[in-house]
Amino acid sequence: MRYGMVIDTRRCVGCMDCVVACKTENNVPEGYCRDWITETTTGEFPTLRHEIRTERCNHCAHPPCVHCCPTGASHVHERGGVVLVTPEECIGCKACLAACPYDARFVHPDGYASKCTFCIHRVEQGLEPACVSVCPTRCMHFGDLDDPQSEVSRLLAANRAHSLLPEAGTQPSIYYIN
Numbered sequence: 001m002r003y004g005m006v007i008d009t010r011r012c013v014g015c016m017d018c019v020v021a022c023k024t025e026n027n028v029p030e031g032y033c034r035d036w037i038t039e040t041t042t043g044e045f046p047t048l049r050h051e052i053r054t055e056r057c058n059h060c061a062h063p064p065c066v067h068c069c070p071t072g073a074s075h076v077h078e079r080g081g082v083v084l085v086t087p088e089e090c091i092g093c094k095a096c097l098a099a100c101p102y103d104a105r106f107v108h109p110d111g112y113a114s115k116c117t118f119c120i121h122r123v124e125q126g127l128e129p130a131c132v133s134v135c136p137t138r139c140m141h142f143g144d145l146d147d148p149q150s151e152v153s154r155l156l157a158a159n160r161a162h163s164l165l166p167e168a169g170t171q172p173s174i175y176y177i178n
């Protein structure tokens with residue numbers, strides 16, 4: 001099993017409901033975010049493409065943040081390959097912050113590295129991640145990328161999608177349809 005997300009950027013309006021839901025669900029301290037909105041414009045006039053993306057930790061299949069961690073605080077969860085941090089084992093060295101090509105981590109004011117957890121505490125109860133559950137346009141989809149019958153797998157099979165910085169070799173678990 002490999003948990004992942006497929007996000008349809010054609011439906012995202014950048015409302016930031018996902019950002020607010022994450023901060024509330026995960027008690028993210030003021031001034032920090034576990035997810036955020038990015039807007040990019042590509043192409044040349046008059047054939048420009050504008051993409052609004054909700055971004056977060058990509059829960060990479062080859063996570064440099066885990067490989068560099070000196071204490072084992074950063075680790076891959078047994079369920080779905082979710083990348084997590086054990087706060088009690090983190091010494092706040094910031095090696096993982098430097099290793100992540102997506103700038104997905106921050107140091108919590110209490111001194112440990114923090115980031116998106118795919119709301120694994122909700123997923124283990126059969127719920128969707130908070131950000132997915134509140135999206136008013138339903139542009140985010142969460143599920144098992146290894147299951148060919150899952151919604152995320154079917155969306156990937158039926159649409160053109162890309163991940164972020166594939167050249168980094170991290171094998172992100174989040175894909176964007178555009």
Ligand code: SF4
Pocket residue numbers: 056057058059060063064065066083099100101102103104105115170
């Ligand atoms: S996005 Fe960054 S923090 Fe998340 S698993 Fe990949 S390298 Fe680690």
Ligand code: SF4
Pocket residue numbers: 068069070071072073074085089090091092093094095096097112113
């Ligand atoms: S800040 Fe914490 S989780 Fe990150 S590499 Fe250092 S000990 Fe590991």
